Amino acid sequence: MKNITESTRQEPTETEVWELRLYVAGQTPRSLEAFEKDYRESLKH
Numbered sequence: 279m280k281n282i283t284e285s286t287r288q289e290p291t292e293t294e295v296w297e298l299r300l301y302v303a304g305q306t307p308r309s310l311e312a313f314e315k316d317y318r319e320s321l322k323h
Contacts, residue, residue: 299316
């Protein structure tokens, strides 16, 4: 049996960009601050 990623894998291009985000369960002051900072950074682009 072939793995799906083996049969559909393509080489990345120079213009390919991956934006990864980590989401956490719960709202702690620290996590809210991190999300706010990330949001402000996303507005700059």
